[in-house]
Amino acid sequence: MTTIAVLGAGKIGEALLSGLLAGGRTPDELLFTERYAERSAELTKRYGVHAVDVPTAAARADVLVIAVKPQDIEPVLTELAPVIGADRLVVSLCAGLPTSLFERMLPEGIPVVRVMPNTPMVVGEAMSAISAGKHAKPEHLSIVEDLLGVVGKVVRVPESQQDAVTALSGSGPAYFFYLVEAMIDAGILLGLPRAVAEKLIIQSAVGAAQMLAQTGEHPVTLREAVTSPAGTTIMAIRELERHGVRAALLAAIEAARDRSVELGKAHES
Ligand SMILES: NC(=O)C1=CN([C@@H]2O[C@H](COP(=O)(O)OP(=O)(O)OC[C@H]3O[C@@H](n4cnc5c(N)ncnc54)[C@H](O)[C@@H]3O)[C@@H](O)[C@H]2O)C=CC1
Ligand SMILES: O=C(O)[C@@H]1CCC=N1
Numbered sequence: 308m309t310t311i312a313v314l315g316a317g318k319i320g321e322a323l324l325s326g327l328l329a330g331g332r333t334p335d336e337l338l339f340t341e342r343y344a345e346r347s348a349e350l351t352k353r354y355g356v357h358a359v360d361v362p363t364a365a366a367r368a369d370v371l372v373i374a375v376k377p378q379d380i381e382p383v384l385t386e387l388a389p390v391i392g393a394d395r396l397v398v399s400l401c402a403g404l405p406t407s408l409f410e411r412m413l414p415e416g417i418p419v420v421r422v423m424p425n426t427p428m429v430v431g432e433a434m435s436a437i438s439a440g441k442h443a444k445p446e447h448l449s450i451v452e453d454l455l456g457v458v459g460k461v462v463r464v465p466e467s468q469q470d471a472v473t474a475l476s477g478s479g480p481a482y483f484f485y486l487v488e489a490m491i492d493a494g495i496l497l498g499l500p501r502a503v504a505e506k507l508i509i510q511s512a513v514g515a516a517q518m519l520a521q522t523g524e525h526p527v528t529l530r531e532a533v534t535s536p537a538g539t540t541i542m543a544i545r546e547l548e549r550h551g552v553r554a555a556l557l558a559a560i561e562a563a564r565d566r567s568v569e570l571g572k573a574h575e576s
Contacts, residue, residue, distance in 0.1 A: 311454065312338040312368035314361065314383055315375030316350055319400055322428040323372065323458065324356055329431060330457030338364050365390040370450065372398045373409075377570040380404060384412040391417060396447050398422055398454075402473045403570025406440030406466060418443040420451045423469055423477045424459075433459025434476040438466035470571070474563035482559070487512055 311327065313320040316339040324337055334355040341347040347358035364371060365387060375383050380401060391397075397409055397419045409419040419440035424433050435455045439448055448463060455461045464472055487508055494504025518529055534540040547553070 308336055309370060309450070309454075310336055310338065310368045311370045311372060312340065312359070312364035313372045313374055314340045314364060314387070315373065315379070316341050316346065316358075317374065317376075319424065319426065319428070320372070320374035321350060322426050322433075323374065323400075323424070324350070324354055326428040326431060326433065326458035327454075328354055328356075329429075332457070338368055340364055361386045362390045365392065365395065368395070370396045370398055370454065372400060374400045377401045377403050377573070380408070380574065381412070384409065388413050393417065396420065396443075396450060398451055400424055402477060403470065403567040404574060405571050406438070406443075408571075408574050410440055410442065416442050418447045420447055421466055421469055422451065422455065423472045424455065425476050425478075425480050427480055428458040431458055434479070435459060435461045436464045436469065436472040436476065437461060438464055438469055440466075470564050470567035473567040474560045477567075478560075478563050482556070483512065 311332075313323055316324060320339060324339060327337060328334065334357070337354075337356045338359050339347075339350065339356060340361055341350070341358055351357060359367070361383075371387070371391070373380070373383060391413060393414065393416060395417065397413065397417055399406070399409060399419060399421050400423070402423070404421070406419040406421050410417070413419070420443050421438045421440065422435055424435040427433050428435075433455065435458075437448060437451050437455070452461045452463075490508045491501070491504045494507065495501060499507075515529070518524070519526060522529070530544075534544065
């Protein structure tokens with residue numbers, strides 16, 4: 308039985324714990340550490356998973372998943388370094404932080420796998436990209452693939468691509484939520500009751516996502532099928548182009564990539 312400890316059970320840490328439980332893991336295979344006692348109590352009540360301190364997590368868990376904010380990484384690694392055994396696997400979910408930071412702060416030879424997941428983990432639909440650090444072997448990548456395969460899809464990427472991945476799929480759900488929020492507002496503008504607008508847009512988003520996932524058709528083909536000559540859709544597309552929505556997305560995702568690079572640089576020695 309592989310025991311997994313999540314160090315820092317905030318939004319993504321909780322998403323992982325709940326996704327693993329929904330995927331068939333039992334609470335006794337999972338542990339977490341948390342800075343705030345109130346948060347620990349809340350998670351234990353909700354999931355039956357126990358909060359421990361870092362030495363206990365290092366002693367009992369085979370896989371230590373680090374899910375604190377990048378800005379909070381150093382105290383966690385300082386606490387972990389003296390207590391971690393050589394047979395443990397460290398998995399970082401932290402945006403921007405290179406595996407070299409973990410390798411530098413932890414004892415020599417500890418395998419580290421960098422992961423960029425996303426929050427659809429809570430419904431078993433995460434997209435996670437994984438990269439091996441210098442001491443991580445193919446079997447370590449396989450362990451992480453098996454672990455995250457329970458909560459969604461997993462791809463392997465070179466670590467040099469992780470900042471781009473972070474901007475695309477790590478932050479990606481937020482862009483879709485933003486779009487949905489704006490489209491619901493448009494429904495309100497057109498006089499629909501909020502509940503109706505929400506239902507229309509959420510189901511349209513689910514349907515469109517399922518079509519993308521299941522048909523294998525290119526998004527352009529799917530969009531063209533909705534866009535009738537001199538119809539309604541092309542009038543909306545013209546406005547989206549006029550307002551530079553495509554260019555805004557390119558610039559937005561580039562800015563997210565740049566921020567990921569910057570978060571990593573803040574911890575360079
Ligand atoms: N939220 C998201 O959609 C995603 C987040 N990530 C990454 O996951 C990490 C966590 O992000 P969130 O969950 O959004 O942040 P969060 O702030 O919700 O969670 C971080 C948790 O770590 C705890 N913490 C901080 N220092 C600690 C310490 N020394 N010991 C124990 N617990 C400690 C905090 O109390 C908090 O509950 C970040 O590095 C972020 O880049 C990655 C992919 C997606
Ligand atoms: O916004 C952030 O920094 C984190 C990383 C990817 C998604 N959320």
